[in-house]
Amino acid sequence: KFTYTIVIETLLQHNRVEDAVVILNEMPKQGPDCYPDRITYMGFMQYWAKHKNEEELLKYYQKIESEFPNRNASSHNIILSFYLETGQLSKAEKVYENLVANEISTNTITLNIILDVYSRLQKWNSYRTVKKEIHTKRMGTMTYGGNAHIYFYIYHHRLDWATVEFNKIVDPDIRTFSLMLPVYAEGYMMSDLIQLLGKMQKAQIKLTPEMQTTLAKYIDKEELIPLHQNNKMELSVELLE
Numbered sequence: 326k327f328t329y330t331i332v333i334e335t336l337l338q339h340n341r342v343e344d345a346v347v348i349l350n351e352m353p354k355q356g357p358d359c360y361p362d363r364i365t366y367m368g369f370m371q372y373w374a375k376h377k378n379e380e381e382l383l384k385y386y387q388k389i390e391s392e393f394p395n396r397n398a399s400s401h402n403i404i405l406s407f408y409l410e411t412g413q414l415s416k417a418e419k420v421y422e423n424l425v426a427n428e429i430s431t432n433t434i435t436l437n438i439i440l441d442v443y444s445r446l447q448k449w450n451s452y453r454t455v456k457k458e459i460h461t462k463r464m465g466t467m468t469y470g471g472n473a474h475i476y477f478y479i480y481h482h483r484l485d486w487a488t489v490e491f492n493k494i495v496d497p498d499i500r501t502f503s504l505m506l507p508v509y510a511e512g513y514m515m516s517d518l519i520q521l522l523g524k525m526q527k528a529q530i531k532l533t534p535e536m537q538t539t540l541a542k543y544i545d546k547e548e549l550i551p552l553h554q555n556n557k558m559e560l561s562v563e564l565l566e
Contacts, residue, residue: 329355330365337372345369363393367400374407382407398424398435405438409469417442433459437470444473452477468496475504484508488517499530506536510543518544 329352336345349369352359366385373382382404389400401424408417421439424431436459443452452473459470466474471494478487491497491505502525509518525532532540540549 329359330362330368333365334368337368342369342372345372361388363389363397363400367403370400370403374403377407377411379407379411398429398431401429402432402434402438405435405442409438409442414442414446418446433464433467436462436464437467437473441469441473444476447480449477466493468494468498468501472498472500472504475501479504479508484512491521497524497528497530499533502530503533503536507539510539513543515544515548 329348333345333348336342336348345368349361349365352361352365366389369385370382370389373379373385386400386404401420404420405417408414408420417439421435421442423429424435436455440452440455440459443449443455456470456474459466471490474490475487478484478490487505487508491501494501502521505521506518508514509521
């Protein structure tokens with residue numbers, strides 16, 4: 326079984342999903358010891374989550390739920406992450422509520438994701454409850470959780486604390502920068518803005534059209550041009566004209 330699962334994972338890594346399905350269907354024919362397990366199905370879940378195919382993702386999620394009912398959060402975390410990243414926040418909330426109702430153990434990933442979900446939904450009481458649980462269980466704060474804290478402080482007009490949380494994040498993502506860039510641009514905090522752009526460059530994350538529009542709105546063109554020329558950021562031609 327282990328060998329089959331490794332072959333499937335390799336095929337999925339190379340986007341050969343049809344070949345991976347052939348191997349999956351062959352596994353039961355090799356005897357009881359070769360039946361697909363949770364790990365096998367989770368490989369398909371991760372593939373379809375990456376390719377934003379909810380129908381296929383749910384198919385393998387439901388296989389796990391029906392064939393391997395368990396108290397482990399791993400497969401649920403894939404679903405939670407998918408719904409968060411695709412903006413289906415209410416669905417993510419329902420998945421989490423189902424975990425709690427069925428007393429399925431959560432982990433650091435689960436709680437950081439749902440913290441971000443509650444933050445985006447502006448459900449601050451639920452946000453505080455999960456934040457307290459993370460603290461009580463001495464769990465770490467991932468990028469999901471860091472983004473949640475940043476948005477909480479921006480929403481409550483505590484921009485100084487938003488900056489503190491921003492500086493704590495080890496691996497900022499596009500949402501991290503999307504939250505903080507308007508804060509620095511609107512407040513004309515050029516030193517902080519330049520540092521943020523440097524972090525974006527280091528993380529190889531490019532400015533979105535929305536970010537560029539924000540910069541053009543609050544920062545004079547004469548100050549944007551040197552940043553562009555020094556390769557701190559790539560700006561569209563329209564902003565530099």
